Amino acid sequence: MVSRTAFIRTLITLLAVLFWAPVSMTATAQAAPAAAAADDCRALAPGASAAAERAIAAACAQVAAGTWYTWGGGHGAQPGATYGQVDPTDPASEHDPERRGFDCSGLVRYAYAQAAGSDILNGVASQQYYTHRAAARFTAAQGLAPLLPGDLLAYGTKQDLQHIAIYLGAGKMVEARQSGTKLMVSDVRLGNTYFGAVRVNTGQVTGNIHRTWGTDVWTKAEPRIAADRVYAFPYSTTIRVHCQKHAELVSAEGYDNDVWSYLPDYKAWVTNIYIQGPAWLEGVPDCKDNPPAP
Known part of the structure; x- marks a missing residue:
């Protein structure tokens, strides 16, 4: 026969187990989201376009897959x-030749190709930042306040933009950062190397669209050869x-021409x-009739 004391002891033990289990499970459930938030890859703020949401989803799928950074990766046909x-x-x-993956601009190219259904940002980081598909541009001095998820963050100088990433919102970005990661x-990172941001237009582009030829062709701060270089x-x-x-007469490649064009995406000639x-x-209008904005 079980004694009264033993019965009470058993009852107390059972009650302790019943009360302890929910509290422990609740604590675990509350702790789990904090651990997941450290690498939460998605649009973390409102306002992104549907195309920007798709670009973020494509980049984040590669993060989830554990894809490597690899120098030159993502720049195939x-x-x-x-x-x-x-x-x-x-x-x-x-080890990059052994790893299949993306570099920074290769990831941006892939993400926006998935978003737009066509290869709209084929090129290196500087070409993606200076894209003729810019819907809006933001300087480093403006910080993150005007940015929306899907905007591209560029790092470097106007002559040499070396890195580019996709903004997620809430001070986070998704990126292919460096070899070995x-x-x-x-x-x-809002430091000395942060140059600015660009919002991508995935729709129809308006304006006078043309194409350059040659390699390492410099744009200039003014329409003359001796002017400061902006970007090549x-x-x-x-x-x-x-x-x-x-403006100034130029002789090159067997041609003479004194006409210069203003490129608003570069703020250069x-x-x-x-x-x-x-x-x-x-x-293309004459700048006398349609002067560039200051």
């Missing part, structure tokens, strides 16, 4: 992961031309010698 190359300036890239969610097109590049005007088409571009 079509958007998508490729094997990388050895970066001669980075010893950590020695996998694609990741990071805190936005590494190869043939699609550009948006605001206006053109007669380029000689028409390096723009495909006639010396005076058809359909």
Whole structure:
């Protein structure tokens, strides 16, 4: 026969177990989201366009898959992961030729190709930042306040933009950062190297769209050869031309031309010698009638 004392002891034990279990499960349930939030890859603020949401989802799917950063990765004939190359300036890239993945601009290219259904951002980080598909641009001084998820964050100088990432909101970005790491969610770095941001237009582009030819063609702060350099097109590049005007005569590649075009995406000028088409571009207004904004 069980004694009264033993019965009471058993009852107390059972009650303790019943009360302890829910409290423990509740504590565990509350702790779990905090652990997941550290690498939460999704749009973390409202306001993103449907296309930007799709670009973020495509990039985040690669994060979830554990895809590697690999130097030169993502720059094949079509958007998508490729094997990388050895970066001669980075010893950590020695295994990149064995890893299938993306570098920073390769990831941006892939994400927005998935979003738009076409290869709209094929190029390196500087070409993606200076894209003729810019819907809006933001300077480093503006910080993160005006940005929306899906905007592209660029790092470097106007002559050499070296890194690009996709903003998620709430001070976070998704990026392919460096050799030896996998694609990741990071805190936005607002330091000396942060250059600014661009919002991508995935729809129809308006304006006077032309294309350059040649390699390493410099744009200038003013329409003259001796003016400060702004950015060099590494190869043939699609550009948006605001206006053109007669200025300093330029002789190059067997041609003479005194017409210069203003490119609003670069806030710079380029000689028409390096723009495909006639010396005076058809359909582009004279800057006397349509001056560039200050």
